[in-house]
Amino acid sequence: MPPKGGFARTRNVDYDDDAYDDEDDYYEEEETGGGMTEDDKEQMRVGTIRVREALGEFEAGISDAQIQEALWHYYYDVGKSVSYLKNKFGGAPAPKATPKKEKPLSKFEQAASIATQNAPATAGTTPKKKKPVTNGEKLADSVGKLQIEEPRVKSKNLNVANEFEKSNTKRIANFVVVGHVDHGKSTLMGRLLYDLKVIDQRSIDKLRKEAETIGKSSFALAWVMDETSEERSRGVTVDIATNYFDTDKTSFTILDAPGHKDFIPNMISGSSQADFPVLVIDASTNSFEAGLKGQTKEHILIARSMGMQHIIVAVNKMDTILWSQTRFDEIKKRMTAFLTEASFLEKRITFVPLAGLTGENVVKRVDKTAADWYTGETLLEALERVEIPQRHLQKALRLSVADVFKGDMRSPLSIAGRIDSGTVQVGDVILTLPANETATIKAIEIKDEPVDWAVAGQMPTLHLTDIDPVHIRKGDIVCSPNSPVKLVKAFSSKLLAFEPVLPCAVEVFRSTLSSPGEVRSLSATINKFTGGVVKKRPRMIKAGEVARIVVNLDRELPIEEGMRVVVRERGRTIGAGLMENVA
Ligand code: GTP
Ligand code: MG
DSSP, X not given: OOOSSSSXXXXXXXXXXXXXXXXXXXXXXXXXXXXXXXXXXXXXXXXXXXXXXXXXXXXXXXXXXXXXXXXXXXXXXXXXXXXXXXXXXXXXXXXXXXXXXXXXXXXXXXXXXXXXXXXXXXXXXOOOOOOOTXXXXXXXXXXXXXXXXXXXXXXXXXXXXXXXXXXXXXXXXEEEEEOSTTSSHHHHHHXXXXXXXXSOHHHHHHHHHHHHHTTOGGGTTGGGTOOSHHHHHHTOOOSOEEEEEEOSSEEEEEEEOOOXXXXXXXXXXXXXXXXXXXXXXXXXXXXXXXXXXXXXHHHHHHHHHTTOOOEEEEEEOGGGGTTOHXXXXXXXXXXXXXXXXXXXXGGGEEEXXXXXXXXXXXXXXXXXXXXXXXXXXXXXXXXXXXXXXXXXXXXXXXXXXXXXXXXXXXXXXXXXXXXXXXXXXXXXXXXXXXXXXXXXXEEEEETTEEESEEETTOOOEEEEESSOGGGOOTTOEEEOXXXXXXXXXXXXXXXXXXXXXXXXXXXXXXXXXXXXXXXXXXXXXXXXXXXXXXXXXXXXXXTTOEEEEEEEEEEEEEOOTTOEEEEEXXXXXXXXXXXXXXX
16 A cells, blocks of 8 residues: 555556557546546646636736646645746745546556466466556656656755764654454554544544444444445455554564465565564454464464564454453464464464454553453553564665555656665666666655655655656665665575475565565575574475575575575465575
């Protein structure tokens, strides 16, 4: 999910070279993001006349192109365009841009496109038609005359690390909410945002009403996160939803992941941007057990293998078991055993019994005699206490692209994602991989606010120029041109096996970027704790074992030592690896 607000954009542009020419007509109908329809052209024509009339004395020095750029940017709002132009050429205050309601690509379409992108040929699925990026081209053609020569972007040449030090920016914490389907992740996040007053009462009342209308009243809070009609009607999260809240000490970003097994690639993408996971477990009878057989364990292993060391376990729906301490203790015991097996240290695991639906122990402490036995933290207190990994501002720039947006003429292409290491500032030239193309950062936004720079740990939106949109996709890596990540077709990695692993055909995920490939050989099983070789050339790696393996890829991926990858076979996660040698 993109950060909310900001410029309207067509999201998650997926490019399919094959679909380029012959699919144009098909997408013409669907597209609402940026191409100029007949209606657009008419609105532009009429809008230009109206703006000219309204500009009066200002009118003389302003060209049609400038008026039309303003109209495009303000979605044909004559009033806003006029104030903007007056401000630019005269002095009145500029209006704040109100984005036109975009029609995003359906989350189901997006998820399906990721899921099928690398599905084995035998899977029998017809890959979804992907959205070709003809929009930018159409736009450029249609309003070519309106194009204004842009001045080159100037860098202020800031020492960003120093600026960051001086700025006293709050602690930054990004967490991913994981766990089995329906265990209450989105509801819990909706509740957290509601009780922190990030979401107001009116919005919640509206959601409740809408949810009731379709007989899904229990999902009202989840709808704070689940925004698409598909998610709402099915009652299932599909894609990562991003939201923010601040406490006195910390700026938090929530990445709400889908629990359904079909959308694991989206969960991997969310996890690759997070500092720690909040695992949500449904404590009610049989649900916890069902989760263990389902995605609870898989999500834990993925999160751990992404390098996350702290975990908060939200033992949810405590209202359904009348706040039974016995049940909580049982869940805590079984989960501690599993989490320590997955190499989380016990001191870095926090359990909080709570109920997202009622809000007990989320922000406010539970006030029930049946829950007297619990004297520990609320979820919010536990979130405040989690240690955040060290940020590497001095290291080379690495940013994983979580979203690509096509916008308006002023900002035709923007990307959002977490900076894994290094810093960026306006005017920087960046390199996108695997396309190996450069772009210039024209503007940066964090939580919809324009800023001059961003640092490791933050999740900015970068508005880019000097690049053709075909060269950047969701999952790409952005780095500095003088310190690029290599594109590799083979690597050796330390793999933690979730399931038995044999040499076989696999899919390798680096964030959402992925390639089919094969586990070519198993070099040795190694001791999890000491790293020493246990057995050379094993025939098979058992679940839970760590081994050094060699993997070949069909397509080059930008990966380097220290990066994490997830290895899946026929839609199941079989292990996760830490890059050792790349070739
Ligand atoms: P996915 O994202 O699709 O994996 O689901 P989810 O984990 O986000 O679950 P969601 O928040 O959509 O909630 C699923 C159902 O559980 C809804 O009907 C919620 O009302 C219900 N639920 C969530 N939290 C609680 C709780 O604390 N108590 C009770 N009784 N029900 C809850
Ligand atoms: Mg959900």
